Amino acid sequence: MPMxxxxxxxxISTYNWPRALAMCLQSVLQQTLLPxxxxxxxxxxxxxxxxxxxxxxxxxxxxxxxVWHEDNGFRLAEIRNKAFLAATSDYIIQIDxxxxxxxxxxxxxxxxxxxxxxxxxxxxxxHQDFTNEIxxxxxxxxxxxxxxxxxxxxxxxxxxxxxxxxxVLPSGRKSALYVIGxxxxxxxxDLIDVNGYNEAYKGWGxxxxxxxxxxxxxxxxxxxxxxxxxxxxLEHAGVRMDLLAQNENLLAETSRLxxxxxxxxxxxx
Numbered sequence: 333m334p335m336x337x338x339x340x341x342x343x344i345s346t347y348n349w350p351r352a353l354a355m356c357l358q359s360v361l362q363q364t365l366l367p368x369x370x371x372x373x374x375x376x377x378x379x380x381x382x383x384x385x386x387x388x389x390x391x392x393x394x395x396x397x398x399v400w401h402e403d404n405g406f407r408l409a410e411i412r413n414k415a416f417l418a419a420t421s422d423y424i425i426q427i428d429x430x431x432x433x434x435x436x437x438x439x440x441x442x443x444x445x446x447x448x449x450x451x452x453x454x455x456x457x458x459h460q461d462f463t464n465e466i467x468x469x470x471x472x473x474x475x476x477x478x479x480x481x482x483x484x485x486x487x488x489x490x491x492x493x494x495x496x497x498x499x500v501l502p503s504g505r506k507s508a509l510y511v512i513g514x515x516x517x518x519x520x521x522d523l524i525d526v527n528g529y530n531e532a533y534k535g536w537g538x539x540x541x542x543x544x545x546x547x548x549x550x551x552x553x554x555x556x557x558x559x560x561x562x563x564x565x566l567e568h569a570g571v572r573m574d575l576l577a578q579n580e581n582l583l584a585e586t587s588r589l590x591x592x593x594x595x596x597x598x599x600x601x
Contacts, residue, residue, distance in 0.1 A: 342424075352429055356427070359434075369396070373412050375408055410529070419520060427514050451516060451555050456484050488562055490562055507556070515557075523598070535573070535579065536572060
């Protein structure tokens, strides 16, 4: 009997930026290969975002699930855990709602899916004037974008051969410190084993690194995708970093103690 093909969920985190989320969802629906479902991890957005998601539920050929909790400060780790639990697929690709996906993004991630492995990709940073132009016109530009009007332009290059060559390289001891939460992919069973994100992280910063450290402590390999799975980040105002020092201390403790399971994690829900 042939083995069942693993299913895939795209998890999109968002908070009160419906214009960006609309562009993100447009780029998702233009993928060469769609996920089996989309789960929107909403950290407490208002009615405008809810109405936008309802609009895309009607447009999408795949199911869209809106996972929401009340706005009570920056609780990205918690809402992502709730989205993980809501996901019905074996494999979860994670992005942010202020990202535009190149048309081969999902296809690329699934090409590099491997057992006992989680993946982190890269991103390009669109300039503020270009971001404003996209959002004011409410029109998704043709993707992939040329290298202008963005920083980290090298991350906009898609090259299958280079991607394959770099993917096989083992990641170093400190590589978990360089993952990007807005472009990651995991097996759901591995997330369950480490209890997902550590919800002790409040405010911006380091929750993705903590998850990556614990996955590696559990024996799950980390691999990086470069020259594939391209995303473009819409520029926005800076985030509050007043709790960053506290989060850095939590990350240092995870590394020092070799922790695997989050005490405050998915099993809370």
